Amino acid sequence: MKKQNKTLIIALICIGIAxxxxxxISNNYHLNLMIQVLINIIIVLGLNFITGLTGQMxxxxxxxxxxxxxxxxxxxxxxxxxxxxxxxxAAVMGIIIGxxxxxxxxxxxxxxxxxxxxxxxxxxxxxxxxxxDLTGGALGVNNIPVFSIFGHEFRENKEIYYLYLVIALLxxxxxxxxxxxxxxxxxxxxxxxxxAINASGVNIAKLRIMAxxxxxxxxxxxxxxxxxxxxxMNPSAYNIEFSINYVVMLVIGGIxxxxxxxAGAILVTIVPELxxxxxxxxxxxxxxxxxxxxxxxxxxxxxxxNKKKSxxx
Amino acid sequence: xxxxxxxxxxLELKNVTKRFAGLVAVKDLSLKMKERxxxxxxxxxxxxxxxxxxxxxxxxxLTDGEIYHRDTKISGMKAYQIAQTRCSRTFQNLKLYRSMTxxxxxxxxxxxxxxxxxxxxxxxxxxxxxxxxxxxxxxDLILKFIGLQELSNEYPANMPYGKQKLxxxxxxxxxxxxxxxxxxxxxxxxxxxRVEFVDIIMKVFESGIDIFLIEHNMDVIMNISDDITxxxxxxxxxxxxxxxxxxxxxxxxxxxxxxxxKEHGKGGRKCLK
Amino acid sequence: MQVLIQLLITGIAMGFIYxxxxxxxxxxxxxxGLLNFSHDKFILFGAYMFxxxxxxxLGLPPVIAVLCTIITMFLFGIVSAFVIFNPLSRxxxxxxxxxxxxxxxxxxxxxxxxxWGPLPFSLDGFLKGSYKIGSVVVSRSHVIIILxxxxxxxxxxxxxxxxxxxxxxxxxxxNKTAASLMGVNVSINIALTVGISAVICAIIxxxxxxxxxxxxxxxxxxxxxxxxxxxxxxxxxxxxxxLGGILLGVVEIFGSMIIPSVYKDCLSFILLIxxxxxxxxxxxxxxx
Numbered sequence: 082m083k084k085q086n087k088t089l090i091i092a093l094i095c096i097g098i099a100x101x102x103x104x105x106i107s108n109n110y111h112l113n114l115m116i117q118v119l120i121n122i123i124i125v126l127g128l129n130f131i132t133g134l135t136g137q138m139x140x141x142x143x144x145x146x147x148x149x150x151x152x153x154x155x156x157x158x159x160x161x162x163x164x165x166x167x168x169x170x171a172a173v174m175g176i177i178i179g180x181x182x183x184x185x186x187x188x189x190x191x192x193x194x195x196x197x198x199x200x201x202x203x204x205x206x207x208x209x210x211x212x213x214d215l216t217g218g219a220l221g222v223n224n225i226p227v228f229s230i231f232g233h234e235f236r237e238n239k240e241i242y243y244l245y246l247v248i249a250l251l252x253x254x255x256x257x258x259x260x261x262x263x264x265x266x267x268x269x270x271x272x273x274x275x276x277a278i279n280a281s282g283v284n285i286a287k288l289r290i291m292a293x294x295x296x297x298x299x300x301x302x303x304x305x306x307x308x309x310x311x312x313x314m315n316p317s318a319y320n321i322e323f324s325i326n327y328v329v330m331l332v333i334g335g336i337x338x339x340x341x342x343x344a345g346a347i348l349v350t351i352v353p354e355l356x357x358x359x360x361x362x363x364x365x366x367x368x369x370x371x372x373x374x375x376x377x378x379x380x381x382x383x384x385x386x387n388k389k390k391s392x393x394x
Numbered sequence: 395x396x397x398x399x400x401x402x403x404x405l406e407l408k409n410v411t412k413r414f415a416g417l418v419a420v421k422d423l424s425l426k427m428k429e430r431x432x433x434x435x436x437x438x439x440x441x442x443x444x445x446x447x448x449x450x451x452x453x454x455x456l457t458d459g460e461i462y463h464r465d466t467k468i469s470g471m472k473a474y475q476i477a478q479t480r481c482s483r484t485f486q487n488l489k490l491y492r493s494m495t496x497x498x499x500x501x502x503x504x505x506x507x508x509x510x511x512x513x514x515x516x517x518x519x520x521x522x523x524x525x526x527x528x529x530x531x532x533x534d535l536i537l538k539f540i541g542l543q544e545l546s547n548e549y550p551a552n553m554p555y556g557k558q559k560l561x562x563x564x565x566x567x568x569x570x571x572x573x574x575x576x577x578x579x580x581x582x583x584x585x586x587x588r589v590e591f592v593d594i595i596m597k598v599f600e601s602g603i604d605i606f607l608i609e610h611n612m613d614v615i616m617n618i619s620d621d622i623t624x625x626x627x628x629x630x631x632x633x634x635x636x637x638x639x640x641x642x643x644x645x646x647x648x649x650x651x652x653x654x655x656k657e658h659g660k661g662g663r664k665c666l667k
Numbered sequence: 668m669q670v671l672i673q674l675l676i677t678g679i680a681m682g683f684i685y686x687x688x689x690x691x692x693x694x695x696x697x698x699x700g701l702l703n704f705s706h707d708k709f710i711l712f713g714a715y716m717f718x719x720x721x722x723x724x725l726g727l728p729p730v731i732a733v734l735c736t737i738i739t740m741f742l743f744g745i746v747s748a749f750v751i752f753n754p755l756s757r758x759x760x761x762x763x764x765x766x767x768x769x770x771x772x773x774x775x776x777x778x779x780x781x782x783w784g785p786l787p788f789s790l791d792g793f794l795k796g797s798y799k800i801g802s803v804v805v806s807r808s809h810v811i812i813i814l815x816x817x818x819x820x821x822x823x824x825x826x827x828x829x830x831x832x833x834x835x836x837x838x839x840x841x842n843k844t845a846a847s848l849m850g851v852n853v854s855i856n857i858a859l860t861v862g863i864s865a866v867i868c869a870i871i872x873x874x875x876x877x878x879x880x881x882x883x884x885x886x887x888x889x890x891x892x893x894x895x896x897x898x899x900x901x902x903x904x905x906x907x908x909x910l911g912g913i914l915l916g917v918v919e920i921f922g923s924m925i926i927p928s929v930y931k932d933c934l935s936f937i938l939l940i941x942x943x944x945x946x947x948x949x950x951x952x953x954x955x
Contacts, residue, residue: 132762136760136761136762137762138762138765138766138769140704140769184944185940185943185944186943188943188947189943189947191902191947192702192761192765193898193943193947195702195704195765196891196894196895196898196939197936197939197940197943199891199894200891200895200935200936200939201936203887203888203891203932203936204932204933204936207929207930207932207933208930208933211927211929211930262522262526263501263502263525263526263529266494266498266501266502267502269491269493269494270491270494270502272760272762273490273491273492273493273494274489274490274491276453276473276485276489277485277489277490277491277565278502279453279472279473279474279477280451280453280473280474280477280482280483280485280566281474281477281482281502281503281504281565281566281568281569282474282475282477282478282482282569283474283477283502284472284474285474320884321887322773325769325770325772325773328766328769328770329770332766332770336762337493361781362781364773364777365774365777365778365781368770368773368774368777369774371770372751372767372770372771372774375755375763375766375767375770376751376754376755376758376763376767379758379759379763492759
């Protein structure tokens, strides 16, 4: 119980900081960055389910994210539906992707998910670029409406930040609940020892597909939030590099733990801005650091503070 | 033990054969295990014992033959489906979850009896909390039963091997099995741990769970088994009560050796009690 | 009819490229149990090194440039095996290996971008031109691709069958522990395998220089389709990889007659999903 109280206190302090931080920031650019951090946190939390817990690689974040964003954006612009409904539709799209892509890739054990998700991502990009009538092609979708509550439109960055903070906190809470429940444990069991969890009467394939569906839903929700915040979408940025960025966040922060995910997302989003001076070399340096992490500290930064969980082979 | 002959069959293997690319690991094996017994499968190294248990629990597909658990045909089913017929098992080489504490390890064992989906867990519904509580209580009960309650928050890697084996046993009990497969439970244990383990196996048996055992250690086998099947090179060479097995010339020649008979007089569970 | 034959040859040529990709990662997979997700970047690196440095900057004749590229890439493979693949193959779960090689790919891309710059370029006159056999016109690069790929495939098979090193590599792929007990140095074997794989990557890179421009995205699709052909043929199975690659190349080229060619890349993905759904063990491989 004591440990739970400690977690709660730390969580409240963090929420407090997140809530008052914008009051000291007037720079619009920094606010944009903070909103981006929130969106990234949501994606990394999602990625954690399939990659961090069940140990299956998902390299299709770009595709899933942009499917969510485009679903939301297209429905909102073409039919004028309320963005909130679009957000729900994006989540439904996440379920469709999760089951549709998860079923063929996760039924058999192996690294197939990594392959199919890369493929999926590329296909989505090709389709978004070439289905010009529907998606506007390379020019993309413009004038995506913003969220509104009781007629109040969230246009100012500060307002959007607080709105998204609330949504992100909800999703963080959900992720925390799932990771620390029987679901999280059985996902982790699949990574640690698939035969054993199978012998406990658990259908691994089904569980993996469920985990991937959760991942997809988190990513599509993040996509939808992103689309309604920036107001335009085009397919150019959503390539494999985009997907790898989130894997980097996951590894740097700490695989499997919610706090680690959040730390990773914040760090990898903010640090590039601080390291502007090495500009061109930034990704090279950062990738090398990440590789060192993978080899020497595979459980991420948080494992430095959490010595008890030493998990040597 | 004679009166057991009329009791029901809980596990039946009919002409089970397993081939690995030319090598015949198990050949035409048939055996019947009676209800409320401890049945042991013994044989020299490489006789195909673990293959048999892996086939029964669905980790390996059969080349030929059929396996029944009570009246359900379990050959051809997936491993998790077989487990759902209330067969659980331990592994020869421990398969614990390294990144989880003992209690968490044990709690994964009852995943299939937990029917709440994602949504309650996401939104903290009452049901999820009830289920969580039930799961915790059951885990505590079994930890106490096995005698691991002090270690419930420890990580498996930090515990002695014997305790790790007990953890795995505890996990398999969470499934509420009617039939429990133990794959070499005493292997790698020191003598005092072995005595402790045998006591626990007997306790488990007395709580109403039938046990199918693969074991190398003759003391353990002869002391606790009701029936023994001996296999060598994948075929059955003898079957019967511990007393019968100890006197079977084929078994002595293939496995026990003459020395064994001289050192050990009579066996059987009666001696233990 | 001529058109069909020409298309078939183009398809087979592309198929051979995919097959080589599949072979190149399959041998690493067999030796280490790791999937090299940076393999397309190896190809990219090879192509840039050949075209950018050895031909354009140093002005070497193509044959010598090819040799230099092969040697450099072999060394690069050996080094990355010791620095990256060996430590990764010792980690507890496969996941970190996947992440590690993905990140390695990112590092190579960044290095390539920094060394040779982000702008695409092409190599004029290298393997250009065509042959005319009867009324069928075949491009020279396609013929070379088919020849070189066949040569590599055959010599790899001979290497694995008849040389001592090759046999040792097969042992390692069967059982690492047993091989090391029998006196095979597993680390060196893995290094050699990665080295050979890097050489094959370099050759692929050189072969596709006439087909694509030399640019940072040139190999990502090839890499992906190589994976697909491996799955189609049977994962970890060399003959299957070749068959899968050729099948994919031919299906793709004839498919692009039916659907708009921008969607050509989708075909391999669809084929991949179909195989995963219907026959996940692939064409030539039985279930274990």
